[in-house]
Amino acid sequence: MNEQADKQIVASYNFDQMIVNKNDYMNLIDIAVNEYTSLKFPIKIEKIDSITKQILNSRGIFSDYSVNLINRTSGKIIQQSKTNFSPSIFVVSSGYLQTDFANKKSLQLVLINPFGIIIKRMGLMLFASLVFSIVCLLAFRFLQHILAKQKQLVAFKNDFLSTIAHELKRPVASLSFNLDCLSLPAFIDDKSKHELLVNSSINATAELNDTINMIVALAKVEEGLLTLNKEPINLCKLFDELRGKFVSYPVKKVDIQTVYETNDISVTGDANLLGQCFANLIDNAIKYSGNEVLIIISVSKSDRWIVVSIMDNGYGIPEEKLPMIFDKYNRAHTENTKINGFGIGLNYVKTIVEKHRGEVAVESQSGEGTRFRVSLPE
Numbered sequence: 001m002n003e004q005a006d007k008q009i010v011a012s013y014n015f016d017q018m019i020v021n022k023n024d025y026m027n028l029i030d031i032a033v034n035e036y037t038s039l040k041f042p043i044k045i046e047k048i049d050s051i052t053k054q055i056l057n058s059r060g061i062f063s064d065y066s067v068n069l070i071n072r073t074s075g076k077i078i079q080q081s082k083t084n085f086s087p088s089i090f091v092v093s094s095g096y097l098q099t100d101f102a103n104k105k106s107l108q109l110v111l112i113n114p115f116g117i118i119i120k121r122m123g124l125m126l127f128a129s130l131v132f133s134i135v136c137l138l139a140f141r142f143l144q145h146i147l148a149k150q151k152q153l154v155a156f157k158n159d160f161l162s163t164i165a166h167e168l169k170r171p172v173a174s175l176s177f178n179l180d181c182l183s184l185p186a187f188i189d190d191k192s193k194h195e196l197l198v199n200s201s202i203n204a205t206a207e208l209n210d211t212i213n214m215i216v217a218l219a220k221v222e223e224g225l226l227t228l229n230k231e232p233i234n235l236c237k238l239f240d241e242l243r244g245k246f247v248s249y250p251v252k253k254v255d256i257q258t259v260y261e262t263n264d265i266s267v268t269g270d271a272n273l274l275g276q277c278f279a280n281l282i283d284n285a286i287k288y289s290g291n292e293v294l295i296i297i298s299v300s301k302s303d304r305w306i307v308v309s310i311m312d313n314g315y316g317i318p319e320e321k322l323p324m325i326f327d328k329y330n331r332a333h334t335e336n337t338k339i340n341g342f343g344i345g346l347n348y349v350k351t352i353v354e355k356h357r358g359e360v361a362v363e364s365q366s367g368e369g370t371r372f373r374v375s376l377p378e
Contacts, residue, residue: 043099043107045069049081052109064112072096072106090114168211171204178204199248206245210276214348217273218328221351228270228355235267235299235308236260238275243297246282252291256282259298267306267376273352274376280345281310281372288370289314304378305358311371317364325362326350349374 049067056065067081090113096106178201181187187194220226236258243256267274285295289312298309317325328347349372353360357377364370 043069043105045079045081048107052081061111061114063114066110066112068108068110070096070106070108072098072104078105168208171208171211174204175201175208203245210279213272214276214280214344217276218344218348218351221355226355228273230268230270232266233269233271233274235265235306236263238271239278239297239299242275242279242282245279246286246295252286252289252293254286254293254295256295256297259296261298261300265299265301265306267356267378269356269376270352274356277349277352277374278308278310280349281374284345285310285312285314285370288312301378302375305375306378308374308376309371310374311369313369316366316368316370317362318366322362322364326360 045067052065052067056062065082068077069079070077092111092114094109096108098106100106178197181197182194182201187197217226239258243258247254247256282295282297286293294313296309296311298311300307300309326346326349328344350360353374353376359375361373361375362370363373
């Protein structure tokens with residue numbers, strides 16, 4: 001019977017009506033085999049459904065599914081293995097498996113809501129991808145922050161170099177002018193003018209030297225290389241020397257008053273660094289004041305501290321800027337004054353005082369002057 005059945009099946013193929021590559025012989029053979037199989041063994045979709053279930057279960061897939069027989073041209077479903085499953089918009093459809101070229105019939109497997117299985121199997125990968133994405137976003141955010149910071153630093157560097165060049169140029173120009181004048185006969189013969197120029201040159205040299213020393217000291221602090229040459233310092237003598245230096249300020253009328261608890265109040269520290277600190281505070285008091293400057297310096301003992309107070313009658317510091325005045329490169333007065341500076345003086349004061357295990361504080365109100373209090377251990 002089987003032999004007769006085989007003889008009765010005659011399959012003819014018109015490849016001209018099919019979209020195939022006629023030179024692809026393996027594909028043509030596959031088409032012929034599929035056509036012959038579809039004629040000899042008509043599709044039983046229920047059996048295919050049963051086989052599909054076994055294959056899916058063997059692979060740990062237990063979601064709802066349907067095996068559909070579809071007209072490939074129109075996309076219309078001719079037959080379904082299941083019609084009683086719950087409708088869902090979350091479906092995964094396989095590609096078409098051509099089974100009948102003449103009638104353009106194809107098989108398609110449709111998985112209903114398989115994402116639970118996908119997430120379960122890919123949970124670790126999805127979690128790793130999520131973590132990696134978060135890390136990338138954070139890295140990108142950090143990179144943006146770094147780039148913005150670098151732009152800010154570049155802009156500041158240019159401004160800082162411009163300002164510091166101006167600050168160093170001022171005493172150098174003063175020195176150059178004084179030396180040129182000293183070479184003229186009129187100034188050589190006039191002792192008073194000669195002495196004035198010499199003192200001005202000494203002050204300009206000291207200013208230049210102090211500025212350079214301050215920059216070098218801050219650089220050493222940042223590198224952890226600053227060492228203190230400690231020795232006993234008589235603060236009364238130190239402020240008397242500073243008073244003599246600043247009372248002859250060339251532009252303003254400066255009155256510096258000193259109040260000492262005793263005439264022999266000493267601390268142990270680096271005389272050059274502490275002297276530069278107090279000189280900065282006095283210099284700021286003069287710069288940020290009117291034409292008539294009054295500075296009161298008091299030195300006293302309090303418990304285990306030596307307290308130095310420097311009070312002026314200057315412009316004062318706005319309340320909102322007080323917490324930031326000791327920050328590096330910060331300047332409290334930038335709007336209403338044309339005083340040049342690069343904002344490291346008060347940071348230098350705080351750094352050196354803290355290197356001596358001391359403390360520095362400020363009290364000020366806009367328009368009512370400023371008072372700095374430096375506390376140093378005995």
